[in-house]
Amino acid sequence: xxxxxxxxxxxxxxxxxxDLRPLLVGPEQRRIRRIEERLDQxxxxxxxxxxxxxxxESRKKGEALSWALEPLITDAIHERVRRDPGSFADAIxxxxxxxxxxxVACALRAMIQRLNEALALGLSWESLRWRLEARRxxxxxxxxxxxxxxxxxxxxxxxxxxxxxxxxxxxxSEDIPYRDPxxxxxxxxxIDAFAHDAFRTDARLERFRVGDxxxxxxxxxxxxLVAIVRGVAPPAYGSVLGETLERVxxxxxxxxxxxxxDRTPFSGARELLSRCLQQQRRSAPGRGRAALAAAAVxxxxxxxxxxxxxxxxxxxxxxFAGCVEALRREPGLLVTAAERRxxxxxxxxxxDPLAADPRAVIERGVxxxxxxxxxxxxFYSLHPQIVERRAARALEPPPGVSLxxxxxxxxxxxxxxxxxxxxxRWSAAVLPGVSGFDGERxxxxxxxxxxxxxxxxxxxxxxxxxxxxxxxxSEQRARVxxxxxxxxxxxxxxxxxxxxxxxxxxxxxxxxxxEASNRALSLARAEHxxxxxxxxxxxxxxxxxxxxxxxRELLSPSCPGGAARTGCIAGADERRARSVIFLxxxxxxxxx
Amino acid sequence: xxxxxxxxVLGATGVGKTSLVARFARSIFSESYLTTIGVTIETxxxxxxxxxxxxxxxxxxxxxxxxxxxxxxxxxxxxxxxxIDGTRRFTVETGLRLHAAARATAGELPSVVALNxxxxxxxxxxxxxxxxxxxxxxxxxxxxxAKTGAGVEGAFSALARAMLGSDAPLWRx
Numbered sequence: 001x002x003x004x005x006x007x008x009x010x011x012x013x014x015x016x017x018x019d020l021r022p023l024l025v026g027p028e029q030r031r032i033r034r035i036e037e038r039l040d041q042x043x044x045x046x047x048x049x050x051x052x053x054x055x056x057e058s059r060k061k062g063e064a065l066s067w068a069l070e071p072l073i074t075d076a077i078h079e080r081v082r083r084d085p086g087s088f089a090d091a092i093x094x095x096x097x098x099x100x101x102x103x104v105a106c107a108l109r110a111m112i113q114r115l116n117e118a119l120a121l122g123l124s125w126e127s128l129r130w131r132l133e134a135r136r137x138x139x140x141x142x143x144x145x146x147x148x149x150x151x152x153x154x155x156x157x158x159x160x161x162x163x164x165x166x167x168x169x170x171x172x173s174e175d176i177p178y179r180d181p182x183x184x185x186x187x188x189x190x191i192d193a194f195a196h197d198a199f200r201t202d203a204r205l206e207r208f209r210v211g212d213x214x215x216x217x218x219x220x221x222x223x224x225l226v227a228i229v230r231g232v233a234p235p236a237y238g239s240v241l242g243e244t245l246e247r248v249x250x251x252x253x254x255x256x257x258x259x260x261x262d263r264t265p266f267s268g269a270r271e272l273l274s275r276c277l278q279q280q281r282r283s284a285p286g287r288g289r290a291a292l293a294a295a296a297v298x299x300x301x302x303x304x305x306x307x308x309x310x311x312x313x314x315x316x317x318x319x320f321a322g323c324v325e326a327l328r329r330e331p332g333l334l335v336t337a338a339e340r341r342x343x344x345x346x347x348x349x350x351x352d353p354l355a356a357d358p359r360a361v362i363e364r365g366v367x368x369x370x371x372x373x374x375x376x377x378x379f380y381s382l383h384p385q386i387v388e389r390r391a392a393r394a395l396e397p398p399p400g401v402s403l404x405x406x407x408x409x410x411x412x413x414x415x416x417x418x419x420x421x422x423x424x425r426w427s428a429a430v431l432p433g434v435s436g437f438d439g440e441r442x443x444x445x446x447x448x449x450x451x452x453x454x455x456x457x458x459x460x461x462x463x464x465x466x467x468x469x470x471x472x473x474s475e476q477r478a479r480v481x482x483x484x485x486x487x488x489x490x491x492x493x494x495x496x497x498x499x500x501x502x503x504x505x506x507x508x509x510x511x512x513x514x515e516a517s518n519r520a521l522s523l524a525r526a527e528h529x530x531x532x533x534x535x536x537x538x539x540x541x542x543x544x545x546x547x548x549x550x551x552r553e554l555l556s557p558s559c560p561g562g563a564a565r566t567g568c569i570a571g572a573d574e575r576r577a578r579s580v581i582f583l584x585x586x587x588x589x590x591x592x
Numbered sequence: 593x594x595x596x597x598x599x600x601v602l603g604a605t606g607v608g609k610t611s612l613v614a615r616f617a618r619s620i621f622s623e624s625y626l627t628t629i630g631v632t633i634e635t636x637x638x639x640x641x642x643x644x645x646x647x648x649x650x651x652x653x654x655x656x657x658x659x660x661x662x663x664x665x666x667x668x669x670x671x672x673x674x675x676i677d678g679t680r681r682f683t684v685e686t687g688l689r690l691h692a693a694a695r696a697t698a699g700e701l702p703s704v705v706a707l708n709x710x711x712x713x714x715x716x717x718x719x720x721x722x723x724x725x726x727x728x729x730x731x732x733x734x735x736x737x738a739k740t741g742a743g744v745e746g747a748f749s750a751l752a753r754a755m756l757g758s759d760a761p762l763w764r765x
Contacts, residue, residue: 038690161668194630197664
């Protein structure tokens with residue numbers, strides 16, 4: 001305290017305070033000034049002394065400092081690398097080797113998986129599109145496939161408490177069936193511990209593969225984030241998991257450290273985890289209308305192609321069926337199998353050596369025949385046409401003989417030498433498909449010749465008459481016996497040759513007298529001879545008597561007509577003009 | 593939301609651990625895991641004094657002369673169920689040894705002993721002295737029969753109650 005002030009002249013209260021302040025807080029003011037001076041002069045020195053201890057203390061309390069510093073350090077590293085990449089590369093090179101090896105292994109595995117998928121795509125529309133893209137962009141097809149076919153989807157996420165293996169949160173994609181998350185997360189923890197104990201104490205379970213599922217395990221100080229991914233996720237997906245797990249630790253660090261089995265505090269983690277539920281599809285989104293149009297065009301093209309294909313297929317099928325039908329209709333050919341083998345039509349069957357060439361049959365029967373492979377084995381066909389061909393080939397019938405098959409019996413008709421008939425009768429019986437030989441309609445050439453000889457011998461006979469007489473002289477009548485015998489022989493031979501013979505008895509008269517009387521006389525002469533023959537046993541129905549009048553072949557062409565002709569025929573012919581001759585009508589007997 | 597607790601089931605080979613757990617819980621894994629990685633997992637929800645608790649049971653393969661228990665699996669457990677075969681006295685020793693090993697790894701934990709095969713009273717070998725030793729080791733002793741199901745629910749309920757009442761740190765290591 002200072003001395004009391006004089007009462008004169010009232011002093012200002014401010015001045016009083018100013019005066020009092022050095023007295024009241026003088027030492028403190030000096031200390032503050034000293035501190036300010038030290039702060040101004042040696043702040044950095046002081047912080048440098050305190051910072052290490054502060055960091056150590058902060059580490060003991062948790063990870064907050066790490067999370068806080070991380071963005072600054074990341075930025076600093078980025079800046080450093082930008083300015084001087086060389087020195088940074090030197091610094092991290094010892095760690096780079098293992099990291100690169102791991103990345104290469106991962107990339108190779110992913111590439112193989114995607115190549116498998118690419119192969120599976122085969123000749124799909126997708127692959128066609130990629131080929132076009134490869135051509136357009138100048139990249140290799142494999143490169144485009146690798147680029148475009150990457151597909152993955154996160155199916156399940158487990159946030160697992162590191163110490164207990166208890167699932168704090170479990171998130172799944174829609175429609176994914178899953179099993180008890182607690183058991184799964186506990187077992188994953190057990191496997192992690194097992195691998196850790198059994199192999200390397202510094203190793204943790206980071207990836208596991210089950211078919212096309214990959215388990216990505218991200219390890220944090222207090223929790224694990226396990227993602228079950230179908231397909232191959234890009235390496236960047238690991239960063240997403242890592243960042244999410246860091247955020248979980250940042251937000252729930254305290255709760256994780258004090259976890260006692262109550263999961264309620266972690267209910268908000270679900271939202272954090274859901275950003276790890278990622279998927280990537282093959283087709284790029286956002287091409288709606290163009291894709292729709294392309295799809296419509298494609299569908300139209302496909303429909304047109306389908307129609308053409310169906311038509312072509314139908315045509316092809318029709319031609320194919322036509323081939324088979326043509327071959328089935330053809331005698332001596334038998335189709336046993338018709339199939340498509342390696343895109344080719346193969347017809348298998350048997351063929352009689354006498355049947356038509358199957359290829360010629362197809363070409364004849366089917367317009368624009370398809371390409372076919374024919375495999376025909378030889379066999380004996382019993383088809384009547386083939387049997388007839390076989391008989392004709394074996395028997396070599398002479399002209400005038402026809403062969404046909406009736407109910408297995410070979411029927412021959414026509415005229416043939418006796419030797420051929422005899423041979424055919426024996427040979428036909430042993431031909432496949434021939435059960436017998438019918439030669440009833442077959443006439444031996446020789447028997448016909450004999451009948452014809454008998455006929456011509458009869459036709460050489462002339463019975464002569466005296467002028468004006470209608471009856472034979474006794475001398476000529478004796479010749480009637482000869483004629484009757486010849487007629488008998490003729491009938492017998494004709495019958496043998498399968499023929500019938502009819503004898504026309506023709507009477508003539510010489511030119512003397514009127515034509516009418518001569519015609520009557522000639523008829524009377526013919527009827528007389530016929531009667532004489534009938535009397536000798538010649539059947540009357542085989543005799544036909546007629547009067548021809550003048551025998552014109554004896555008249556010379558220069559002969560005048562009427563009575564003047566009398567002098568035209570002289571000598572022997574003069575007598576022959578009064579005669580009866582025989583003409584034989586020999587014809588095949590109808591058997592029906 | 594039900595709380596969850598990891599429980600390890602320990603015991604000598606052949607004491608009936610897996611049968612006991614199968615009486616009580618369900619598993620999506622086959623028993624073959626026991627012989628491959630040494631553990632299989634079951635879950636079961638229990639109700640205890642109006643609280644629901646999901647027990648995640650780690651059924652560890654038994655210890656014998658051929659195999660050791662993968663004791664690191666005990667880390668993070670909130671409780672232990674020691675299974676002892678009431679008809680074989682030496683399984684008490686094995687149970688106690690496993691209990692000590694588990695405590696060394698995971699700290700003091702609520703622990704319940706299931707004296708199993710209680711249906712085989714004629715062959716029973718565990719006498720009062722042996723039970724007293726178990727109690728002295730801080731264990732809650734119950735009798736169970738995996739065959740008849742007798743006492744099984746009781747053993748797990750006792751463990752659940754002990755875990756809910758325990759303030760011990762849930763996991764260590």
